[in-house]
Amino acid sequence: MSDFTWAGVMPAITTPFTDDDAVDHEFLAQHATWLVDNGGTAIIPFGSLGEGATLDFDERAACLETLVGAVGDRVPVIPATSALSTSGAVGLAEMAVDKGCRGLMVLPAYVHKGEWREHRAHFAEVFRATDLPCMLYNNPIAYGVDVLPEQMAELVAEFDNLVAMKDSGGDHRRITANNALMGDRLALFAGLDDMPVEAVAAGAVGWVAGLVNALPAESVELFRRATAGEWSAAFELYHWHLPLLRLDCVPEFVQLIKLVQQEVGMGSERVRLPRLTIEGAERERVIELVRTSLATNPLNS
Numbered sequence: 001m002s003d004f005t006w007a008g009v010m011p012a013i014t015t016p017f018t019d020d021d022a023v024d025h026e027f028l029a030q031h032a033t034w035l036v037d038n039g040g041t042a043i044i045p046f047g048s049l050g051e052g053a054t055l056d057f058d059e060r061a062a063c064l065e066t067l068v069g070a071v072g073d074r075v076p077v078i079p080a081t082s083a084l085s086t087s088g089a090v091g092l093a094e095m096a097v098d099k100g101c102r103g104l105m106v107l108p109a110y111v112h113k114g115e116w117r118e119h120r121a122h123f124a125e126v127f128r129a130t131d132l133p134c135m136l137y138n139n140p141i142a143y144g145v146d147v148l149p150e151q152m153a154e155l156v157a158e159f160d161n162l163v164a165m166k167d168s169g170g171d172h173r174r175i176t177a178n179n180a181l182m183g184d185r186l187a188l189f190a191g192l193d194d195m196p197v198e199a200v201a202a203g204a205v206g207w208v209a210g211l212v213n214a215l216p217a218e219s220v221e222l223f224r225r226a227t228a229g230e231w232s233a234a235f236e237l238y239h240w241h242l243p244l245l246r247l248d249c250v251p252e253f254v255q256l257i258k259l260v261q262q263e264v265g266m267g268s269e270r271v272r273l274p275r276l277t278i279e280g281a282e283r284e285r286v287i288e289l290v291r292t293s294l295a296t297n298p299l300n301s
Contacts, residue, residue, distance in 0.1 A: 014031075016268060048254070064101060068100040081107055138169060193245040214264045222241055263287060
């Protein structure tokens with residue numbers, strides 16, 4: 001089904017904007033290349049961190065052309081099918097095929113929080129729309145939809161191209177439960193930045209990461225240590241990393257991660273309305289955290 005392995009650290013990439021609120025395609029290509037150079041195993045655009053809800057169809061199409069052109073011969077580009085309607089999500093999936101993408105991250109429809117039979121029908125239409133291998137993104141906190149392990153097993157049994165799951169519910173028992181029901185049939189991914197080591201211990205093989213946008217080498221090394229069973233070394237790096245990783249787990253995570261990118265010299269804190277950049281004491285706190293963390297980076301010692 002896949003011409004690549006669903007595993008490793010897959011950056012959920014941010015979308016860069018120019019001063020006049022257009023997508024910065026030159027930096028988008030540069031950033032994706034840097035992430036892959038540092039060990040990213042795929043590029044995932046248009047998720048929550050990528051401000052996908054603020055991008056129109058043509059902007060997304062142009063972004064995919066840029067990303068596939070920059071790194072598509074090295075790693076898969078796996079866009080999120082984030083849309084208000086099922087037909088919109090199907091259209092995005094079909095467009096991803098046309099642009100040369102090699103996988104999809106399938107989300108529930110934005111806003112709607114109905115019954116499971118409705119979400120199941122939505123997922124089914126997107127899975128049927130293409131032959132691309134798919135990762136289902138479960139994020140009950142953000143989307144109000146929680147795909148239970150038994151429901152996931154039902155989908156996996158019906159759709160051969162459903163091969164992976166990103167879980168951002170924060171309960172590591174879900175990874176264990178999904179693994180018990182589906183085993184190697186489903187590649188399980190940590191979906192929050194403050195859970196990768198625990199997720200690996202529970203059976204995850206990958207991490208869809210956010211702060212990796214600013215610190216890819218550190219993120220990839222952390223995940224490598226965990227998957228290699230180098231627990232002492234993994235927790236040593238994790239202890240240093242966690243205060244920064246937790247920036248991914250608050251409502252302002254987009255602004256915060258972009259601010260960290262700016263601090264490390266790989267991006268801008270510019271966001272698209274309705275978001276505004278972080279100001280005041282919180283901004284100063286994060287800048288101080290980043291600068292202190294960089295000064296004590298164990299990979300540089």
